[in-house]
Each structure stands twice: as structure tokens, then as C-alpha cells.
Amino acid sequence: MSATARAAADARIAGLLQGRIHDCLAAAPWGGRRVVLSAFWPIGDEPDLRPALQAWARDDRLELTLPVILTKAAPLEFRAWTPDTPMAPGAYGPPIHPAWVRAAHWLNAAAVLVMVASGWRIYNASPLFGFTFPEAVTLGGWLAGALQWHFAAMWLLAANGLVYLALNLATGRLFHRFLPLSPRGVLRDMAAALRGHLAHDDARRYNQVQRLAYLFAMFDIALLVVSGLVLWKSVQFGMLRELMGGYEAARRVHFVAMAVLVGFVALHLAMVALVPRTLRTMIVKS
């Protein structure tokens, strides 16, 4: 559902509830006691009635309450709510990122860091283009050392990537976290982000620019692994080598994919710096 259709559906639901509340208040003449209205705070795709909650909170005849889950396997408790009440995390709140996503993310980041830094040292031994990387930002000290780092981190990158992809597919997370995705949606969210209008209030939902960037990073890492296989075992992966246009072409593909990934990481870090509270969600259960 597009953001506009969702907002329209939310407004319709709020309108229907408003009608019910009106009928209820009309049927029980004002005797000084407020009518208790129990509401909910939306999670994921649930209807977002928060604008209506704000309006109802201003109605003196109503007392708004929201549920809190204090302990697991116990009935919900409802607490009075006004717009200035701070929200407390409940006992059940599902983590924004499951533990396996957080673990895979940081293992991946470590592997990428080692692969890129050692890769630059390997490149310096036989540059493809007219420049080399400063030794200070490379890893391994010399070619053989760099190759050892590169091959060690390669197993981590590939195994961790496979586990991450398999779990994302098996749990259906790949589909509900990263889809739907459309060129129109990406342009709309990009325009909203550039105007500073993109909401960050729901950390459980990636906007379409994030979805595209993250899917692209996954694809790019897969391309790095595949082109790396050609460079590592060019004879054994002969068919892959020919598909890439030969050994030299595979080297270029590998380099360009590395450069694009470094660009992604730079942008990614800038985005995290702009919305720093997302960092906590990628570290601890929140």
C-alpha cells in the first residue's frame, strides 16, 4: 500500500471511530466522569491513529489509556496516557532488529573492513589504474600478508552472508522488510528526504531509499564474492570467468564493486550520523 493510500485508510478508520465515540458520549450524558478510551500505539503495519489520539486527548470528556505489558504471559495493563507521557518499553516489545540480524551485520562490517583494507594492499602490488592506496590505510604489510588477511576474511564474509540471506528468506523478513520497492516509491522518499520531510519515527520500517540501498549492498557483496572466486580459482571457475569476460575483466568488476561498496559505507555512515538513535537498535535489543 502506498504512503498516501495508507494515510487515507488510517484517516477513514479514525473517522469511523470518531463517529462511535461521538455516539457513545451522546448516549451517556456528561455527569462529570470521563469515558475511558483504550487505544494502541502502532507497530509495523498497524493503522496509525496517533493524530486522532492527539485530538481525543484534548477532549475533556475522554480519558485515554494505552496498554503496557509488564511481565510476560500476564494480562495487559492499561495506563492513562496524555501526549506528554514518555513511552516505556514493554516486556514483550519485539526487537527492531532480531539478534541474528545484529550479529550478522557486525560480522559483515568487520569482514568488509578487513577485505577492503587488505584488498587495497593486494592492489598496490600490481595496480590496475594509475594510482596506489596509501600504505597507512592498507592491511597486511606486504603482498603475502595481505593475501592471508583477505583469504581469512573471505570465509567470514561468505559464510556470514549465506546465513544472513538464508535466515532472511526462511523468516520472510527479506520480503516484508525490503519490499515493496518501486522507482516511484524511491523517488518519492528521496524527494521527501531531501526536503527533510522523511519521518524517522518508525524504526521498524525502512523507507524505500533505504530498502534500495540495502538490497544493492547485498547484491554488490554477492558480486564481490563471485568475481573474487574467479580471481582466486580462475581455472576451477572457468565458466564464471568467461561469463565475466575473462580474468582481466573480472579484476575490473571486483575493483568497481569494491569502490561502490566503499561509497555505500560512506553514505551509510553519514545516514547513521544523521539519525544516531538507529545505531542503538543495531547493537542492543530495543
Ligand code: HEM
Ligand atoms: C562496513 C560495511 C557495512 C555494510 C555492508 C552494512 C550494510 C548494512 C545493511 C545491508 C543493513 C540493513 C540490515 C538489515 O536490516 O538486514 C544495515 C543496517 C544498519 N547499519 Fe550497516 N553496514 C556496514 C557498516 C556499518 C557501520 C560501520 C555502522 C555504524 C557505525 C552501521 C550501522 C547500521 C545501522 C545503525 C543500521 C540500521 C539502520 C536503521 O535501522 O535505520 N553499518 N547495514
